[in-house]
Amino acid sequence: MTLTVLYFAGARDASGRASESIHVEARTVGEVLDALCARYPVLAARRGALRLARNEVFAHLSEPVGEGDVIAVIPPVAGG
Amino acid sequence: MRVFPFEELDPTLPLLPLSARRALDVVGRKLSLSAWITLPLSARQALATAGSGDAVDADAVRALLEGVETSPAEVVCVAQPAAAEAWPIAARWDGLDALAQYALHKLSTRRPERYEAALNALVGRRLARMAPTASLDDVVGAVRHPRAGGIASFLGVVRDHAPGRHAVTRLDYEAYGAMADRQLVAICDGVEREWPGSRTAVIHRVGELSVGDVAVVCAASAPHRAQAFEACRALIDRVKADVPIWKRELGPDGAEWVGWERAS
Known part of the structure:
Protein backbone atom coordinates (compact mmCIF):
# COMPACT_ATOMS: atom_id res chain seq x y z
CA MET A 1 0.00 0.00 0.00
CA THR A 2 1.02 3.62 -0.32
CA LEU A 3 1.39 5.76 2.79
CA THR A 4 2.52 9.30 3.41
CA VAL A 5 5.11 9.53 6.19
CA LEU A 6 5.87 12.76 8.02
CA TYR A 7 9.08 13.31 9.97
CA PHE A 8 9.46 15.97 12.62
CA ALA A 9 12.32 17.56 14.56
CA GLY A 10 15.15 15.08 15.20
CA ALA A 11 13.47 12.43 13.05
CA ARG A 12 13.41 14.85 10.12
CA ASP A 13 17.12 15.62 10.55
CA ALA A 14 17.84 11.89 10.84
CA SER A 15 15.89 10.89 7.76
CA GLY A 16 16.89 13.95 5.77
CA ARG A 17 13.31 14.69 4.76
CA ALA A 18 10.12 16.21 6.13
CA SER A 19 7.80 13.83 4.30
CA GLU A 20 7.78 11.07 1.73
CA SER A 21 5.45 8.67 0.06
CA ILE A 22 6.34 5.03 0.70
CA HIS A 23 5.14 1.69 -0.60
CA VAL A 24 5.06 -0.97 2.10
CA GLU A 25 3.42 -4.27 2.83
CA ALA A 26 2.18 -3.55 6.34
CA ARG A 27 -0.97 -4.46 8.22
CA THR A 28 -0.33 -2.46 11.36
CA VAL A 29 1.28 0.73 12.56
CA GLY A 30 3.96 -1.42 14.20
CA GLU A 31 4.85 -2.99 10.86
CA VAL A 32 5.16 0.48 9.34
CA LEU A 33 7.58 1.36 12.14
CA ASP A 34 9.55 -1.81 11.36
CA ALA A 35 9.86 -0.68 7.73
CA LEU A 36 10.93 2.84 8.68
CA CYS A 37 13.54 1.54 11.13
CA ALA A 38 14.93 -0.76 8.43
CA ARG A 39 15.22 2.21 6.11
CA TYR A 40 16.76 4.63 8.64
CA PRO A 41 19.13 3.05 11.19
CA VAL A 42 19.21 6.27 13.21
CA LEU A 43 15.47 5.80 13.83
CA ALA A 44 16.05 2.15 14.75
CA ALA A 45 18.52 3.29 17.42
CA ARG A 46 15.76 5.38 19.03
CA ARG A 47 12.87 3.09 18.29
CA GLY A 48 11.76 2.81 21.92
CA ALA A 49 11.37 6.58 22.19
CA LEU A 50 9.33 7.05 19.01
CA ARG A 51 5.57 7.27 18.84
CA LEU A 52 3.59 7.16 15.62
CA ALA A 53 0.45 9.07 14.76
CA ARG A 54 -2.00 7.80 12.20
CA ASN A 55 -4.07 10.52 10.53
CA GLU A 56 -3.24 13.04 13.28
CA VAL A 57 -4.03 10.78 16.24
CA PHE A 58 -1.52 8.84 18.37
CA ALA A 59 -1.70 5.21 17.29
CA HIS A 60 -0.98 1.94 19.08
CA LEU A 61 1.45 -0.33 17.27
CA SER A 62 -1.31 -2.93 16.88
CA GLU A 63 -3.61 -0.49 15.08
CA PRO A 64 -4.36 -1.41 11.45
CA VAL A 65 -3.19 0.88 8.64
CA GLY A 66 -5.00 1.58 5.41
CA GLU A 67 -4.24 2.81 1.92
CA GLY A 68 -3.47 6.53 1.87
CA ASP A 69 -3.00 6.90 5.63
CA VAL A 70 -0.76 9.70 6.89
CA ILE A 71 1.74 8.31 9.38
CA ALA A 72 3.77 10.77 11.45
CA VAL A 73 6.97 9.84 13.25
CA ILE A 74 6.77 11.58 16.62
CA PRO A 75 10.10 11.91 18.45
CA PRO A 76 10.02 12.55 22.23
CA VAL A 77 7.84 15.64 22.62
CA ALA A 78 9.16 18.71 24.41
CA GLY A 79 6.41 21.28 24.71
CA GLY A 80 6.24 23.79 27.55
CA MET B 1 -35.65 34.01 40.10
CA GLY B 124 -18.17 29.59 26.37
CA ARG B 125 -15.85 29.09 23.43
CA ARG B 126 -12.93 26.69 23.35
CA LEU B 127 -9.49 28.34 23.22
CA ALA B 128 -6.77 25.71 22.75
CA ARG B 129 -4.27 26.05 19.93
CA MET B 130 -0.78 26.65 18.65
CA ALA B 131 -0.07 30.26 17.73
CA PRO B 132 2.83 32.63 17.06
CA THR B 133 1.86 34.77 20.06
CA ALA B 134 0.09 34.08 23.36
CA SER B 135 -1.72 36.51 25.62
CA LEU B 136 -2.38 35.76 29.28
CA ASP B 137 -5.42 38.05 29.13
CA ASP B 138 -6.94 36.07 26.26
CA VAL B 139 -6.36 32.71 27.96
CA VAL B 140 -7.70 33.85 31.34
CA GLY B 141 -10.59 35.60 29.60
CA ALA B 142 -11.55 32.32 27.94
CA VAL B 143 -12.08 30.57 31.31
CA ARG B 144 -13.56 33.47 33.28
CA HIS B 145 -17.32 33.16 33.96
CA PRO B 146 -19.80 34.00 36.70
CA ARG B 147 -19.73 30.60 38.43
CA ALA B 148 -15.94 30.43 38.56
CA GLY B 149 -14.66 31.50 41.96
CA GLY B 150 -11.02 30.74 41.21
CA ILE B 151 -8.74 30.96 38.21
CA ALA B 152 -5.27 29.40 38.20
CA SER B 153 -2.83 30.19 35.41
CA PHE B 154 0.58 28.91 34.42
CA LEU B 155 3.22 30.42 32.16
CA GLY B 156 6.02 28.30 30.73
CA VAL B 157 9.03 30.55 30.10
CA VAL B 158 12.26 30.02 28.15
CA ARG B 159 15.12 29.72 30.65
CA ASP B 160 18.81 30.38 30.07
CA HIS B 161 20.08 26.87 30.71
CA ALA B 162 19.22 23.25 30.19
CA PRO B 163 19.15 21.26 33.46
CA GLY B 164 22.74 20.78 34.68
CA ARG B 165 24.26 20.97 31.22
CA HIS B 166 24.77 24.06 29.17
CA ALA B 167 23.78 27.61 28.38
CA VAL B 168 20.77 28.28 26.16
CA THR B 169 20.30 31.50 24.24
CA ARG B 170 17.31 30.63 22.07
CA LEU B 171 14.71 27.94 21.52
CA ASP B 172 13.08 27.07 18.22
CA TYR B 173 9.66 25.50 18.72
CA GLU B 174 8.19 23.30 16.03
CA ALA B 175 4.85 21.48 16.04
CA TYR B 176 2.82 19.08 13.97
CA GLY B 177 0.32 21.87 13.68
CA ALA B 178 -2.97 20.16 12.87
CA MET B 179 -2.40 17.31 15.30
CA ALA B 180 -1.11 19.63 18.03
CA ASP B 181 -4.28 21.72 17.82
CA ARG B 182 -6.42 18.58 18.05
CA GLN B 183 -4.43 17.29 21.02
CA LEU B 184 -4.71 20.60 22.87
CA VAL B 185 -8.49 20.55 22.43
CA ALA B 186 -8.69 16.88 23.48
CA ILE B 187 -6.58 17.56 26.59
CA CYS B 188 -8.78 20.49 27.61
CA ASP B 189 -11.91 18.36 27.05
CA GLY B 190 -10.41 15.60 29.22
CA VAL B 191 -9.45 17.88 32.10
CA GLU B 192 -12.88 19.53 32.09
CA ARG B 193 -14.60 16.14 32.25
CA GLU B 194 -12.41 15.06 35.16
CA TRP B 195 -13.02 18.30 37.07
CA PRO B 196 -16.70 19.04 36.39
CA GLY B 197 -17.36 22.74 36.56
CA SER B 198 -13.83 23.60 35.44
CA ARG B 199 -12.95 25.43 32.25
CA THR B 200 -9.53 25.34 30.66
CA ALA B 201 -7.68 27.18 27.93
CA VAL B 202 -4.18 26.99 26.51
CA ILE B 203 -2.08 28.63 23.83
CA HIS B 204 1.34 27.20 22.98
CA ARG B 205 3.68 29.27 20.84
CA VAL B 206 5.68 28.11 17.85
CA GLY B 207 8.72 29.73 16.25
CA GLU B 208 11.91 31.28 17.62
CA LEU B 209 11.79 32.28 21.27
CA SER B 210 14.48 33.96 23.38
CA VAL B 211 15.33 33.63 27.07
CA GLY B 212 12.50 35.13 29.10
CA ASP B 213 9.87 34.69 26.40
CA VAL B 214 6.62 32.97 27.32
CA ALA B 215 6.29 29.66 25.45
CA VAL B 216 2.98 28.41 26.80
CA VAL B 217 0.05 29.96 28.66
CA CYS B 218 -2.50 27.79 30.50
CA ALA B 219 -5.46 28.69 32.67
CA ALA B 220 -8.16 26.78 34.51
CA SER B 221 -11.17 28.13 36.32
CA ALA B 222 -13.40 26.28 38.78
CA PRO B 223 -15.97 27.05 41.44
CA HIS B 224 -13.22 26.84 44.11
CA ARG B 225 -9.46 27.33 44.08
CA ALA B 226 -8.47 23.74 44.86
CA GLN B 227 -10.02 22.39 41.66
CA ALA B 228 -8.67 25.36 39.68
CA PHE B 229 -5.09 24.60 40.79
CA GLU B 230 -5.51 20.86 40.19
CA ALA B 231 -7.04 21.34 36.74
CA CYS B 232 -4.35 23.83 35.71
CA ARG B 233 -1.61 21.45 36.90
CA ALA B 234 -3.14 18.54 35.00
CA LEU B 235 -3.47 20.72 31.92
CA ILE B 236 0.18 21.78 31.72
CA ASP B 237 1.42 18.28 32.62
CA ARG B 238 -0.61 16.74 29.78
CA VAL B 239 0.37 19.46 27.33
CA LYS B 240 4.02 18.69 28.02
CA ALA B 241 3.51 14.91 27.72
CA ASP B 242 1.09 14.47 24.84
CA VAL B 243 1.27 17.26 22.29
CA PRO B 244 3.54 16.92 19.23
CA ILE B 245 5.73 19.94 19.93
CA TRP B 246 9.53 19.92 19.81
CA LYS B 247 12.16 22.44 20.71
CA ARG B 248 15.69 22.92 19.47
CA GLU B 249 18.03 24.49 21.99
CA LEU B 250 20.60 26.90 20.59
CA GLY B 251 23.57 27.98 22.69
CA PRO B 252 27.33 28.49 22.57
CA ASP B 253 27.77 24.68 22.34
CA GLY B 254 25.63 24.35 19.22
CA ALA B 255 22.05 23.22 18.64
CA GLU B 256 20.12 20.10 19.56
CA TRP B 257 16.57 18.80 19.64
CA VAL B 258 15.58 18.40 23.28
CA GLY B 259 15.18 14.73 24.18
CA TRP B 260 16.51 13.38 20.89
CA GLU B 261 20.24 12.75 21.35
CA ARG B 262 19.80 10.53 24.40
CA ALA B 263 16.58 8.90 23.25
CA SER B 264 16.71 5.14 22.80
Missing part, protein backbone atom coordinates in the same frame (compact mmCIF):
# COMPACT_ATOMS: atom_id res chain seq x y z
CA ARG B 2 -33.23 33.56 37.22
CA VAL B 3 -33.70 35.16 33.82
CA PHE B 4 -30.75 34.92 31.43
CA PRO B 5 -29.53 38.14 29.77
CA PHE B 6 -29.72 36.42 26.36
CA GLU B 7 -33.48 36.06 26.84
CA GLU B 8 -33.67 39.86 26.48
CA LEU B 9 -36.75 39.86 28.66
CA ASP B 10 -38.30 42.90 30.26
CA PRO B 11 -38.46 42.66 34.13
CA THR B 12 -42.28 42.75 33.92
CA LEU B 13 -42.05 39.30 32.28
CA PRO B 14 -44.37 39.88 29.31
CA LEU B 15 -43.24 36.48 27.97
CA LEU B 16 -42.43 33.24 29.76
CA PRO B 17 -38.79 33.11 30.82
CA LEU B 18 -37.01 29.77 30.39
CA SER B 19 -37.16 29.20 34.14
CA ALA B 20 -40.98 29.40 34.11
CA ARG B 21 -41.11 27.13 31.04
CA ARG B 22 -38.99 24.62 32.90
CA ALA B 23 -41.34 24.71 35.92
CA LEU B 24 -44.33 24.05 33.66
CA ASP B 25 -42.53 21.31 31.73
CA VAL B 26 -41.73 19.46 34.94
CA VAL B 27 -45.42 19.15 35.76
CA GLY B 28 -46.38 18.50 32.14
CA ARG B 29 -48.51 21.60 31.64
CA LYS B 30 -48.64 24.37 29.06
CA LEU B 31 -49.74 27.94 29.62
CA SER B 32 -50.98 30.13 26.77
CA LEU B 33 -49.42 33.57 26.47
CA SER B 34 -52.78 35.19 27.18
CA ALA B 35 -53.14 33.13 30.38
CA TRP B 36 -49.56 34.05 31.37
CA ILE B 37 -50.04 37.80 31.10
CA THR B 38 -53.27 37.73 33.05
CA LEU B 39 -51.40 36.25 36.03
CA PRO B 40 -50.25 38.83 38.57
CA LEU B 41 -46.53 39.67 38.30
CA SER B 42 -45.89 38.03 41.67
CA ALA B 43 -47.32 34.73 40.38
CA ARG B 44 -45.24 34.92 37.22
CA GLN B 45 -42.15 35.58 39.31
CA ALA B 46 -43.03 32.70 41.61
CA LEU B 47 -43.26 30.31 38.64
CA ALA B 48 -39.92 31.55 37.32
CA THR B 49 -38.37 31.13 40.76
CA ALA B 50 -39.73 27.59 41.01
CA GLY B 51 -37.97 26.74 37.76
CA SER B 52 -34.66 28.39 38.64
CA GLY B 53 -33.20 25.96 41.15
CA ASP B 54 -31.31 22.70 40.75
CA ALA B 55 -34.51 20.74 41.37
CA VAL B 56 -38.07 21.81 40.66
CA ASP B 57 -40.64 21.19 43.40
CA ALA B 58 -43.52 19.82 41.29
CA ASP B 59 -46.09 20.11 44.10
CA ALA B 60 -45.20 23.77 44.61
CA VAL B 61 -45.62 24.41 40.87
CA ARG B 62 -49.01 22.65 40.86
CA ALA B 63 -50.09 24.80 43.80
CA LEU B 64 -49.06 27.95 41.89
CA LEU B 65 -51.15 26.79 38.93
CA GLU B 66 -54.29 26.20 41.00
CA GLY B 67 -57.21 27.89 39.26
CA VAL B 68 -55.09 28.82 36.23
CA GLU B 69 -56.14 27.55 32.83
CA THR B 70 -53.48 25.21 31.48
CA SER B 71 -53.31 22.45 28.92
CA PRO B 72 -51.41 19.20 29.07
CA ALA B 73 -47.90 19.01 27.61
CA GLU B 74 -45.35 16.29 27.27
CA VAL B 75 -42.88 16.13 30.13
CA VAL B 76 -39.57 17.34 28.69
CA CYS B 77 -36.54 15.13 28.98
CA VAL B 78 -33.48 17.36 28.86
CA ALA B 79 -30.85 16.01 26.48
CA GLN B 80 -27.41 17.27 25.64
CA PRO B 81 -27.55 19.15 22.33
CA ALA B 82 -25.47 17.94 19.38
CA ALA B 83 -21.82 18.97 19.26
CA ALA B 84 -21.24 22.48 17.96
CA GLU B 85 -17.92 23.63 16.64
CA ALA B 86 -16.14 26.20 18.85
CA TRP B 87 -18.25 25.39 21.94
CA PRO B 88 -17.16 22.40 24.06
CA ILE B 89 -20.68 21.37 25.02
CA ALA B 90 -19.93 17.74 25.90
CA ALA B 91 -16.89 18.52 28.07
CA ARG B 92 -18.70 21.21 30.07
CA TRP B 93 -22.20 19.70 30.19
CA ASP B 94 -21.89 18.05 33.61
CA GLY B 95 -20.60 21.31 35.07
CA LEU B 96 -23.72 23.23 34.03
CA ASP B 97 -26.62 23.72 36.45
CA ALA B 98 -30.00 22.21 35.62
CA LEU B 99 -31.58 25.43 34.35
CA ALA B 100 -28.63 26.09 32.03
CA GLN B 101 -28.92 22.54 30.65
CA TYR B 102 -32.64 23.02 30.16
CA ALA B 103 -32.07 26.37 28.42
CA LEU B 104 -29.55 24.89 25.97
CA HIS B 105 -31.74 21.90 25.24
CA LYS B 106 -34.80 24.07 24.68
CA LEU B 107 -33.10 26.73 22.56
CA SER B 108 -31.18 24.24 20.41
CA THR B 109 -34.44 22.61 19.37
CA ARG B 110 -36.91 25.51 19.51
CA ARG B 111 -35.07 28.82 19.13
CA PRO B 112 -32.00 28.39 16.92
CA GLU B 113 -31.70 32.16 16.45
CA ARG B 114 -31.02 32.55 20.17
CA TYR B 115 -28.98 29.39 20.65
CA GLU B 116 -25.58 30.87 19.77
CA ALA B 117 -26.00 33.64 22.35
CA ALA B 118 -26.91 30.99 24.93
CA LEU B 119 -23.85 28.91 24.03
CA ASN B 120 -21.59 31.94 24.41
CA ALA B 121 -23.13 32.83 27.77
CA LEU B 122 -23.46 29.37 29.31
CA VAL B 123 -20.81 27.17 27.67
